[in-house]
Amino acid sequence: MDNYRPAVGTPVEQLDTPCLLVDMDALDNNYAVVAETYRDTVCKMRQHTKNIKSPRLANMQIQAGGTLNGVCTAKLSEAEVMVEGGIIDVLIPNQIVTRDKIARLAALNRRGDVKVTVDNADNIETLSEVAVEQGVVIGVLVEVDTQMNRGGVRSPEHGVVLAKLAMSLPGVKFRGVMSHQSADGWPDADERMRLSKEIIGICIEVKDAIESEGIPVEMVSSGETFSYAAAAQIPGVTEVEGGSYALMSNIYGYLDEFQVSNKVLGTIVSTPGPNIGIGDFGMKALSTAAAANATIEGISGVTIEEVQDEHIVLRSDGTESFEVGQQFMLLPGYQDHMPNRWDQYIGVRKGVVEQVLDIPARGCHH
């Protein structure tokens, strides 16, 4: 792992590269948009921390407002990091199935309220057994497959069966329903709203079916960055699992209220041709998703010609020539995989380092 901790006040031009910058003004803007959107709504933001991997960044949104003081994590070990970071209301919208992991989940529930999603009766029974052994109660939500075609129940009937089972067993508490979807690729806001309502409606159907059996549904956790505005207006949705909006990605530029706040700072190390500059990081530091649709800031007229494993080949249209030692910034096409490859964010405001933020949930695959 890296441990790069430049002094507060260091100008960006003096940073050792490559490093992962967070533009704190842009991040503040993104958090303010969410705080304002959910200020007076029943539905609140439950920030998905898989995109940020940092309880510090999550706590900033909680302080800014618009949240229910809780977060999502993709994995159990990420949930541990968030609980250790002072965030005790955690939803893991994922299945935890092995006994040793469930024991770890149960133990974490002594310190936090860490809920998981289920799509399988055997899994609910195992959760119940382990929770009873440890003397804790684990909250469960039924996961509904609305679009992603992976985990989740495929029908309201199956959802009802699982909710009833959870209600009947000790050690588990049925809390509600959850779905994940992606209303990506719909730049038009009206169309995005329509599509979001349609897809999230599949999850609402399962909620309605469970309620019609007399089982209260406390949580309906659905929606993501694309549908964050729509979900707040869909009756029944209690929380939205937005993740991308915090650090943002070029490909969601149509959500222009948010700004790209995470950028990789690099240095030109070689200028082998008249309009060619070789930068000091490559695919390993980025991921394919971040490299595709990435753009360059800091040197005018530059496009990315090739992303190698350890270097990036930049081409200039001649507006500005490359110099060895010159810095540039890369804005990611899609950022989710990128912070998982770094150990620190260098938080920068107005061109100087404001704070160094660790990324403790990096590598938390477990």
Place this chain on the structure above:
Amino acid sequence: MERPIFKPIGSPVGELDTPAVIVDLDILERTFSTVASFFKDRKAKLRPRVDLHGCPALAHMQLAVAGTVGGVSVATLGQAEAFSGSGINDFSVRGLVVTPQKIARLCALARHATVTVAVDNPANVADLSKAAAAARVQVKVVVAISTKPDRLGVEPGQPAVDLAKSVGDSAGLAFDGFMTIEEKLEVDDVSQLAAESRGWTQRAVDAREAAEAAGVSVTTVSVGGTYNYEVAGATDGVTEVPAGSYALMDSKYRGRRDGLEPAAKILTTVTSFPEGDKIITDGGNKAVGMDRGNPVSDEFPEAKIGLSAEHGNIGLETPTQRRINLGDKMWFTPWDMGVTANLYDYMNAVRSGRLEAVWDLPARGRYR
């Protein structure tokens, strides 16, 4: 930082917390013997490229085998620093060291270790020389030879000779030879790639001949990798091959390199089985990696593997007849193990199905 549940040494591999990198020591030792038998009696030796795993324990095993130069190849200065803390003391750094911050770090490292860096620019030579002389250290320098136009390095003729001479005339620097920096290799056809690489190898050898004709003595010519080590290692004038993928292997090279089998795989767990033709696991893109290509499933080698960020998705043509339970283990061979190893902090070394050691990967994430 990765946070697995650690299991006792001796645990059966199927009980390890997932997703996890598993290294089969029996396969690794066979691989080492294959590669050693090629290099041990040749002029060219192996310089293991250890940034593809970031693991000092593994690097020491690679260096303990016959046929190496006794040092390693890394991509960044930060990786060299990490390995230096674990007893490795001879580095060839492929990334160019150009900024004042990095040059200062290089000089500090050169107090503890033999460090070779590549250059392709006279101003950089001057900067390195000034800093090395002031720090009273000696830095070994190779001139980078480009593989094609507009890529890192210089042309093998007069530009290479001129740069070599300027290194030789610089205080604090010792001219050592030439190196090609080969990246983003398309390996659909390894034999074609190996054939193409003869051209790159020849450029480095040409640079050597031109330098020697100009009276500059050349110690090192470093070219090639796992994809062509037999070609590069058998070429007159080549002294070392910085190969790395050979050790752990991956599906990129599986079946394409004689005598080399994947020693490393990713162990995952079935977390959902929603339909007969779809198996969901806990190893997604962030844990298995697919920067340059898809992983291959051991259990369902023909299956279409989809990796979303957090989930693996084994898509079958027809519903499987095999009984699948939640908690079942699924093995994947990543397309490029260098990408995958960079996602982890530990590797689990296993022999005959039981955990023998857990290795740290301190050089992971060292891009600086």
